[in-house]
Amino acid sequence: MYPVSLEELINEFEKLPGIGHKSAVRLAFHVMNMPEAKVEKFIGAINKAKTNVHLCAKCQNLTDKPLCDVCASEKRDRSTICVMESPKDVTALEKTKEYNGLYHVLHGAISPMDGIGPDDIKIKELISRLTPEVTEVIMATNPTVEGEATAMYIARLLKGMGITVTRIAHGIPVGGDIEFADEVTLARAMEGRREI
Amino acid sequence: MYPVSLEELINEFEKLPGIGHKSAVRLAFHVMNMPEAKVEKFIGAINKAKTNVHLCAKCQNLTDKPLCDVCASEKRDRSTICVMESPKDVTALEKTKEYNGLYHVLHGAISPMDGIGPDDIKIKELISRLTPEVTEVIMATNPTVEGEATAMYIARLLKGMGITVTRIAHGIPVGGDIEFADEVTLARAMEGRREI
Numbered sequence: 001m002y003p004v005s006l007e008e009l010i011n012e013f014e015k016l017p018g019i020g021h022k023s024a025v026r027l028a029f030h031v032m033n034m035p036e037a038k039v040e041k042f043i044g045a046i047n048k049a050k051t052n053v054h055l056c057a058k059c060q061n062l063t064d065k066p067l068c069d070v071c072a073s074e075k076r077d078r079s080t081i082c083v084m085e086s087p088k089d090v091t092a093l094e095k096t097k098e099y100n101g102l103y104h105v106l107h108g109a110i111s112p113m114d115g116i117g118p119d120d121i122k123i124k125e126l127i128s129r130l131t132p133e134v135t136e137v138i139m140a141t142n143p144t145v146e147g148e149a150t151a152m153y154i155a156r157l158l159k160g161m162g163i164t165v166t167r168i169a170h171g172i173p174v175g176g177d178i179e180f181a182d183e184v185t186l187a188r189a190m191e192g193r194r195e196i
Numbered sequence: 197m198y199p200v201s202l203e204e205l206i207n208e209f210e211k212l213p214g215i216g217h218k219s220a221v222r223l224a225f226h227v228m229n230m231p232e233a234k235v236e237k238f239i240g241a242i243n244k245a246k247t248n249v250h251l252c253a254k255c256q257n258l259t260d261k262p263l264c265d266v267c268a269s270e271k272r273d274r275s276t277i278c279v280m281e282s283p284k285d286v287t288a289l290e291k292t293k294e295y296n297g298l299y300h301v302l303h304g305a306i307s308p309m310d311g312i313g314p315d316d317i318k319i320k321e322l323i324s325r326l327t328p329e330v331t332e333v334i335m336a337t338n339p340t341v342e343g344e345a346t347a348m349y350i351a352r353l354l355k356g357m358g359i360t361v362t363r364i365a366h367g368i369p370v371g372g373d374i375e376f377a378d379e380v381t382l383a384r385a386m387e388g389r390r391e392i
Contacts, residue, residue, distance in 0.1 A: 001287045003260035009245040012238045017226050023214060025284065030213050031242055032249060032258070039246055042208045043239050046227055049205040050235055053228060062228070064199040088221065091197040180218075 006032065058129060060105045060122045062087045070094075070103055077101045082138040083126060083154065085109050085147060088179040089140065098187040101138070104129065109146035110153055116146075118153060127157065136164045138193055142178050155196050166193040202228065254325060256301045256318045258283045266290075266299055273297045278334040279322060279350065281305050281343065285336065297334075300325065305342035306349055312342075314349060323353065332360045339366050339384075 002010065006028060013024035031039060055061070056068035059081075063069070070076055070090075080101030084090055090103050106121040130137075137158055141147035155165040168189040178186070198206065202224060209220035227235060251257070252264035255277075259265070266272055266286075276297030280286055286299050302317040326333075333354055337343035351361040367385035368377050377385070 001290050002283070003249050003258055003264075005241075005245045005248040005260050006258060009241045012241040015238075016223055018219060018222060026214060027212055028245065029284070032245060036246070039242065042211075043242060045201075045205045045208040046235065046239060049201040049224065049228060050232070052201040053199050062199055062202060064201050068199075087198070088225065094197050 055105075059103045060107065060125055061090055061103055062105075075100070078133055079135045080138065081126070081129065081134055081136075082140050083151075084140045084178070085142055085150075086179070089142075092179055092181060093140070093186060093190070096183045096187045096190070098190050101136075106141070106150065109141055109144070109150040111146040111149075121150070123154060123157075126154070130158070130161060130163060134163060136166060138190075139165060139167045139196070140178065140189075151196065165196055167196045168193045251301075255299045256303065256321055257286055257299055271296070274329055275331045276334065277322070277325065277330055277332075278336050279347075280336045281338055281346075285338075289336070297332075302337070302346065305337055305340070305346040307342040307345075317346070319350060319353075322350070326354070326357060326359060330359060332362060334362050334364065336364045 009028045009031065010021075010024045013019055013027045014021060016024075019027065031042075034042075052064040053062050054064075056063045056071055058067060058071040061068045061070070065072070077100050081104050082093065082099060082101055083104045083106060084093070085106050085108060087105055090105060093099055093103075104122070104126045106123065106126070108116055108121040110116060110118055110121065126137075137154070139151035139154060141150045151167055155167075158165050181189070205224040205227065206217075206220045209215055209223045210217060212220075215223065227238075230238075248260040249258050250260075252259045252267055254263060254267040257264045257266070261268065273296050277300050278289065278295060278297055279300045279302060280289070281302050281304060283301055286301060289295055289299075300318070300322045302319065302322070304312055304317040306312060306314055306317065322333075333350070335347035335350060337347045347363055351363075354361050365388050366381065367388055368374055368381065374382065
């Protein structure tokens with residue numbers, strides 16, 4: 001019933017996560033009513049993010065510089081690497097200001113059910129970073145079946161290398177998502193980590 | 197904490213209606229992970245909709261042709277014009293397939309509180325369409341203070357022109373429960389009762 005071009009725009013919005021048909025209609029109408037300059041700014045932001053943002057050469061977190069701010073900082077403790085599933089998890093932990101080491105972002109977790117094996121996430125990039133300087137690797141994957149399996153897999157890989165492997169513990173409810181944990185809970189989880 | 201370009205994209209998403217911070221982050225990450233071709237299709241849909249969609253020269257509904265499908269159709273009854281606040285309202289009524297006349301979209305309602313007067317909505321475009329062919333104008337604005345005021349204002353304008361002005365019926369929604377109807381709706385339902 002709407003003009004074809006508008007239907008197509010509604011369609012595109014509907015493909016985005018968490019956007020149902022009614023939200024897609026509302027968003028499309030909003031864009032239709034936006035001044036040209038604001039639409040250009042919106043499209044520009046998409047293009048700029050797609051062009052500038054890439055993975056940090058060391059920790060695989062998202063960055064728009066050759067190295068991310070954490071890897072480039074001279075104030076961070078280079079003996080500890082906290083391994084997380086996603087850049088959102090890193091942001092959540094950074095907000096607590098409780099952690100001063102480095103990060104490593106796996107971009108996923110091992111999940112045979114979804115056909116995701118150890119080679120599909122950034123595990124070999126982690127292994128190649130393990131210089132003698134690194135004394136502890138903290139496994140901060142999500143407390144889900146996939147996150148636990150990934151933590152165990154990596155722990156087993158590192159066991160023979162003389163590196164202490166720890167797992168964040170108390171605080172994060174099982175089945176929960178690190179991204180949405182509150183700062184205190186996340187800080188407790190860091191504090192209570194134990195060797196695995 | 198996210199790279200600047202990504203923060204800017206999150207920011208842009210957050211400006212859209214009904215999108216909070218967490219949804220904006222999720223959407224930005226989704227776009228970051230979309231293949232280049234899909235991002236181009238999304239941006240293309242926005243540009244195409246902005247370029248192609250404009251107001252129908254007659255009824256002011258959205259269209260990508262000179263005249264909208266309803267105004268261009270030879271099957272529609274040209275003696276009746278249904279006046280609605282928004283293109284979404286037209287789509288809702290078209291879905292019922294109960295109405296075969298023409299439409300007129302006001303793009304809003306008179307609302308002195310928001311500084312919207314009669315000249316800010318498409319009232320003069322309605323008046324200019326009222327040829328002798330038109331015998332009935334149905335006021336289908338929303339049953340809100342603004343919608344009622346707009347209906348009354350237009351009805352008064354058309355009174356002297358020999359055109360029947362009607363108002364859609366208000367009452368208990370089909371499938372609704374009398375027990376839970378608000379007093380105004382119930383009063384309207386009583387007032388609008390018809391012999392069976």
